[in-house]
Amino acid sequence: MRAIVLGLLLACTALPARANDAFERITPEQAGYSREGLDRLRQVLRDAGSDSLLLVHDGKVFFEYGDIHRKLLLHSMRKPLLSALYGIHEARGDIDLDATLAQLGIDDIPPALTDTERQARLEDLLKSRSGVYHPAAAESEGMAAARPPRGGHAPGAHYYYNNWDFNVAGHALERATGERLYDAFDREIARPLGMLDYRNRIVVAPADDQAVDPDADGYYQYERDKSRYPAWHFRMSAHDLALFGQLYLQRGQ
Numbered sequence: 001m002r003a004i005v006l007g008l009l010l011a012c013t014a015l016p017a018r019a020n021d022a023f024e025r026i027t028p029e030q031a032g033y034s035r036e037g038l039d040r041l042r043q044v045l046r047d048a049g050s051d052s053l054l055l056v057h058d059g060k061v062f063f064e065y066g067d068i069h070r071k072l073l074l075h076s077m078r079k080p081l082l083s084a085l086y087g088i089h090e091a092r093g094d095i096d097l098d099a100t101l102a103q104l105g106i107d108d109i110p111p112a113l114t115d116t117e118r119q120a121r122l123e124d125l126l127k128s129r130s131g132v133y134h135p136a137a138a139e140s141e142g143m144a145a146a147r148p149p150r151g152g153h154a155p156g157a158h159y160y161y162n163n164w165d166f167n168v169a170g171h172a173l174e175r176a177t178g179e180r181l182y183d184a185f186d187r188e189i190a191r192p193l194g195m196l197d198y199r200n201r202i203v204v205a206p207a208d209d210q211a212v213d214p215d216a217d218g219y220y221q222y223e224r225d226k227s228r229y230p231a232w233h234f235r236m237s238a239h240d241l242a243l244f245g246q247l248y249l250q251r252g253q
Helices: 002-006 035-048 075-091 122-126 141-146 163-177 181-193 238-249
Strands: 052-057 060-066 202-205 218-221 231-236
Touching: 035 060, 052 238, 060 238, 075 163, 075 181, 075 231, 075 238, 122 163, 163 181, 163 231, 181 231, 181 238
Parallel strands: 202 218
Antiparallel strands: 052 060, 218 231
16 A cells, blocks of 8 residues: 555656647547447536546547536545655655654644544555544545544554545655745646646635636635644646546656
């Protein structure tokens, strides 16, 4: 798991780009796909209300749907972006994944964290195994209903998809590096990859994404009645996400 979480040690070089795109196009047949099947896929996407999709083979686009440069709220795709940044900074020695919440001085609004909860390590947060079941910003009703009781599991012992863990992991990275995670993403990933639509325009916004400036590339969502730690959201295009996905396929190169 540590290798998966940390293994993206990026050595990026900018990809050849056209005026408004970073991908070469090939035909479905060149990628080994059926044009008729992809036409059926296009109808499925229309019926489902999908916004955009890119299919890429060997770094070349063979299918696209919708406005691939329109920025959309990523939801849980934000976590792989954070994982990549952790890999970079852990490799440089900027952050210690074995550091506990107690060592980092991390607590939350009442009911405050217990001594046991504060023994959770950063690695536990990245694996969603902290054992901290405190309310969190951007937590859906379903997540809140499924949240185990406080003290229900020891740190590291139980997996629960926990926005508290992800929100605090973002905060911990910012504290360790002294910069916003958005700025690190812009410098370490977006610009070296040649992302076209991410411009690092970051705001503080309410919970409703519809109220966010449509040009924003990310925003901090505070829900101070639940937690002192905001959710940190990204808004990105299918084009730029495809670049990030291709980077993973190329093992960071």
